[in-house]
Amino acid sequence: MIQDAETVSTNRFVSKVYDVCVIGSGPAGVTLARRLGAKGLSVGLFEAGGRELTPDSQDLYKGENTGQPYYALDATRLRYFGGSSNHWGGWTHLLDPYDFEPNPDNPLSGWPIKLDDLLPYAAEADEILDLPADRTPPDIFPAGQDELVPRFFRFSRPITRFGEKYEAELRASPNIEVFFNANLVDLRLDAEKHSVAQAVFRSFKRPDPFVVKARAYALCLGGLENPRALLNMTNDIPVGLGNENDIVGRYFMEHLHAELGKVVFRKPLDWLLVYAPSQQMMRDRHILNFGMRVGDQNQWNGGDFTGEMKPVPPCDVDFDDLLKAAIDGKPSPCPGLVGDAFIVGEQQLNPESRVMLASTRDRFGLRTMELKWSLTETDFRTIETCASETGRLFAQYDVARLKILDWILEGKTPTLDQLAGGNHHMGTTRMGADPKTSVVDANVKVHSLDNLYIGGSSVFATSGHANPTYTITLLALRLGDHLASVLKS
């Protein structure tokens, strides 16, 4: 069933107690609701926006950037049914096993779970995201080269828009009730302040709020909005829910997207390969994880790109002629062998990189967002090392030659055109065993509350370099199983 909070009778909520109140209908919220519904639990799924994008809803994402240059906050995410899956590019990659381990060059790193805890959900995540089978990368480097690890991306085809794909299923579900235009304005605690007792919502047009009760609550609002919601809920806990240790909103991470330069290949390689450092290389160079991609930037950035690259036309020009033309800045006789190199880098955990509340308030009286994205020297060292070391290995093994951009070579401050994010908002309610350095535990439950859970990339303890949607989906499935186990016991 899908209804609109603008018109639904709110009397229906007076005596109703859902098993789980899921707030937000992006990849995390829809995946969690479907998992819970399939297990026979009653779910209320509350989406702040409507079925389609509206200015009234999207305007509530406006905020202020005060740190590293970043995208407008009402452009880097979407506030309607399906959430930011509506502008997802479809890229997926599995985190590396060592992303879950502590990295000495990233203090506080390490997850309280392992990749093996998520892998049981991989087959179902593949189906949800319409992913093709994984492919074995070709032998690009000779045996014994153990610094760069090539792997393939997988693309969602067609790209999973969670609203579009699952609307009919949710409408028909006997266990899931979906409500559009339901804006969360408060989470009220019980008398002991140990549990959430009520979620309070408002629609855009109706003057009065309405109250929803559930046995458990899951915030799935995205990596920026999850902390903003928690920080705004100060009626019971003055510092904000889950924020007793001043961690909510801190450790905001993006994937560092930077063009490294031009690449000339000796022979065509699959553009969908990503080159990542081995764990040993990370340790030796004191860097974080990265994925270097090479390919045709125009194809990658095309709005209809779904993971199929145009084939490289045959070209039998001598490699030295290709290289000389490239060095001299002349048009390439074999354009298909010239590509752009990019890094998607892991960002170091930094408590000063954070989501905060601004002094202005939105139409519902909640304080708007201030995002202060802050990078560290380790972040820049990872970018520089990625460029120099992949360039070195490409040359030494005669795979390709890389030209490194001047701003990287010269250590200049990058502009937003040179260094940006991927619209990946991570870490702001990070997972950990210690409440002093994390917001949720290994089951993504807020440490200080018995029945409030968080879905989405805000719980990532570290970011790795993998695009987050796949991990978000795995975590949501796992949370569904956990909640079903808890609520049925």
Added chain:
Amino acid sequence: MKMSKGPARAGAATTRREVLKGLAAAPVIAVIGAAPAHAAGRTVLHRGWVLRADDLERLGRR
């Protein structure tokens, strides 16, 4: 797209960046990595390009 300006790149230059700056300032060639035993040749930086030393020798004859 409306964007706000953030602070300049923070912190002192790292050792790594000093190495890279040195490379950029070098007149023609600088060694940026000793090749492992199983790889042919050394790599050099030339006008921003990471090349093999023998690349420059061959290209110089053209």
